[in-house]
Amino acid sequence: QKEVEQDPGPxxxxxxxxxxxxxxxxxxxxxxxxxxxxxxxxxxELLMYTYSSGNKEDGRFTAQVDKSSKYISxxxxxxxxxxxxxxxxAMAVDYKLSFGAxxxxxxxx
Amino acid sequence: EAQVTQNPRYLITVTGKKLxxxxxxxxxxxxxxxxxxxxxxxxxxxxxxxxxxxxxKGDVPEGYKVSRKEKRNFPLILESPSPNQTSLYxxxxxxxxxxxxxxxxxxxxxxxxxxx
Numbered sequence: 001q002k003e004v005e006q007d008p009g010p011x012x013x014x015x016x017x018x019x020x021x022x023x024x025x026x027x028x029x030x031x032x033x034x035x036x037x038x039x040x041x042x043x044x045e046l047l048m049y050t051y052s053s054g055n056k057e058d059g060r061f062t063a064q065v066d067k068s069s070k071y072i073s074x075x076x077x078x079x080x081x082x083x084x085x086x087x088x089x090a091m092a093v094d095y096k097l098s099f100g101a102x103x104x105x106x107x108x109x
Numbered sequence: 110e111a112q113v114t115q116n117p118r119y120l121i122t123v124t125g126k127k128l129x130x131x132x133x134x135x136x137x138x139x140x141x142x143x144x145x146x147x148x149x150x151x152x153x154x155x156x157x158x159x160x161x162x163x164x165x166k167g168d169v170p171e172g173y174k175v176s177r178k179e180k181r182n183f184p185l186i187l188e189s190p191s192p193n194q195t196s197l198y199x200x201x202x203x204x205x206x207x208x209x210x211x212x213x214x215x216x217x218x219x220x221x222x223x224x225x
Contacts, residue, residue: 008149043113043199043216044152088151095159096167097142101151 003027006089006100014108019076023089023100026070030091030098033065035074038086038102047087048074079107111136113217115200121223122190130185130220132200138213140203141183142167143175145196146219152199158183190224197221 006023013019021035032051036044048063050056056063064073072091076083084107089100113134122128134141142157144167154167158177172194174186183202187194198221203214 004151006151041219043201043218045216046214090152095140095157095165097152097154098168099144099152101149 003098004089004091004100006103008101008103010104010106012106012108013079015079015081017079017107019079019083019105019107020073021075021087021089021103021105022071022073024071025091025098027091027093027098028067028070029093032092033063033072034090034092034097035061035063036088036090036099038088040085044088076105081107081109083107111215113200113202113215115198115217115220117220118218119221121225123225124191125189128187128190128222130187130198130200130222132183132185132217133181134183134200134202134215135181136202136204136215137180138202138204138215139180140205141177142201143173143183143185144199144201145169145194146199147196155185155198190222192224195222195224 004025034049035047037047038044053065053067060077062075086102086104088102090097116131139160143155144152146152153169155173156175158164197219199219200217
């Protein structure tokens with residue numbers, strides 16, 4: 001079993017919809033939880049990170065962590081075609097990062 | 110401009126021919142790492158370095174070597190490449206390995222390696 005599980009999708013939504021992405025994990029030692037966005041043929045870029053259970057907002061993005069359920073989510077409000085990308089969750093403990101497989105999202109104009 | 114550069118961007122080689130992928134950052138970051146990305150598997154960490162002369166294995170280090178002689182450079186070495194090392198490789202750097210704050214973590218553009 002992988003330490004981090006993420007549904008690869010693909011996910012297709014109309015412009016303006018809420019995009020909901022999630023990951024589950026098995027290692028309770030994970031200390032930090034991140035979301036990355038990766039456009040085609042580019043390296044990942046860090047979107048958000050958090051280290052505690054609860055919600056964190058940044059503009060149209062909300063990251064949610066539930067440590068008791070070992071479950072993290074990313075919500076994108078008012079989605080735009082420019083949000084079309086692959087979204088990867090990642091978790092860190094000590095000096096190591098573990099990534100999910102990524103979910104490909106397409107926002108239709 | 111803050112950036113992580115990798116070279117080459119694309120490489121086709123044959124089994125057993127030693128190769129090096131270079132990675133350089135201009136942000137004076139202490140922490141650097143290498144990942145490979147494969148369909149359905151996401152990014153997997155190969156090696157990381159906490160500072161000059163300090164490196165350690167990630168999740169998939171077999172068949173790879175690294176060195177960190179200078180803070181800005183972190184080359185990935187494949188002594189005897191094999192077809193199962195065909196992949197997309199990313200180098201990354203950050204000020205801290207955990208709790209990357211805002212945009213203090215950067216990934217390079219990637220190196221697509223094919224081993225025949």
